[in-house]
Amino acid sequence: MVTAMTSSVSVDDLSPGDHACLTYSDAEERLDIVAAFVRDGLGAGQKVVCFTDQAGMTDLASELAQREVRAPRRGQLTVRDNERSWIGSGRASAAGMIDVLAGELAMADQQGYAGLRVTADMCWATQPVAAVDELLVFESKVAGLFTGGRLTAICQYDRQSFDQVTLAFAAKAHPRAVAAAVYYEDPLLRICRQHVPPGIRLAGEIDYQRLPELNHALAEALRLGGDIHVNLVHLRFLDAAAAAAIGRAAAGLPPGRSMVVTGPRLVAKMFALVGASELPAVRVRVVHGRP
Missing domain, CATH: 3.40.50.300 (P-loop containing nucleotide triphosphate hydrolases)
Structure with a gap:
């Protein structure tokens, strides 16, 4: 039956x-x-x-x-x-x-x-x-x-x-x-939880208009404990406001915890522009072969 x-x-x-x-x-x-x-x-x-x-x-x-x-x-x-x-x-x-x-x-x-x-x-x-x-x-x-x-x-x-x-x-x-825990989804952007390694995953395009949803997802990842992995491999666009928000979340991590950000070159460039890549708790990994 x-x-x-x-x-x-x-x-x-x-x-x-x-x-x-x-x-x-x-x-x-x-x-x-x-x-x-x-x-x-x-x-x-x-x-x-x-x-x-x-x-x-x-x-x-x-x-x-x-x-x-x-x-x-x-x-x-x-x-x-x-x-x-x-x-x-x-x-x-x-x-x-x-x-x-x-x-x-x-x-x-x-x-x-x-x-x-x-x-x-x-x-x-x-x-x-x-x-x-x-x-x-x-x-x-x-x-x-x-x-x-x-x-x-x-x-x-x-x-x-x-x-x-x-x-x-x-x-x-x-x-x-x-099903994945989805924090936000529309035709241009999807933000969901990543289980392994733990953190969040973004796909599509994000700018200042989606900072509340991004901050909520980051807060959930912070609450779970441990290091945070922010997967931006499938992100096509990231503005300075969104990069800075991720940087602020990393800056607020307690001692012993870090944030690993993985994404294409555009992510590394934007993090460098807003100074987030210089934060002690942040490690940026570039996925080669993507713009």
Whole structure:
């Protein structure tokens, strides 16, 4: 039976036994949520298995390493090939997919882990040898594996790869939905929380008119503690007022905390112009290849 989906939650709010859906269009946002999910599972002593397409296996492992997500125990984190895991040499079936997860869960128990976390990119279901109808049956019938609280999973659906009917069914089939914490969004600017490394991420264009929203996001990051990472890699325009606001937030950090700002050359130039790059607590990292 498919039940109505609850409201979206942050990845930090997931509990053992949750079966969640992540529909995404921003690849970096997806990676951030997946990295946080993996990090939290490793920290809780759970085994973590990430299913992705073969071409993305190395990329996903690299992205997790760049975000300093590492397993404290050898074999605790594995990245698996979607096609080999779900389809094999034949055609995917709901029963076969459930058996794969049940086997992973039993193995995690035998190895002494506190539970199993699984994150799966579901784009494999769009291949000709796959069957979207079997995927839908799987999402409906897999609930039994979650009842003991030993399995926690996020199923990832790319909005560009699935039709609206399938996306709507996937949303209803999952008791939980995961989404980024968005502080502000309009056609020109998006400000959201970044989980790994912790901080905020901006994309688009920002000027003095959006200082209240920027200051609110920075205040939330300050409240969480630790160093703050301000990701401006996908920012096309930044004015002096916005750069100065970020600098003021860094200047107000207590001793021992710092701010890392990552972005294109235009960000470094604007920070230098307003003097923010000279602050002791600020480190500016330039992403080469961007204007």
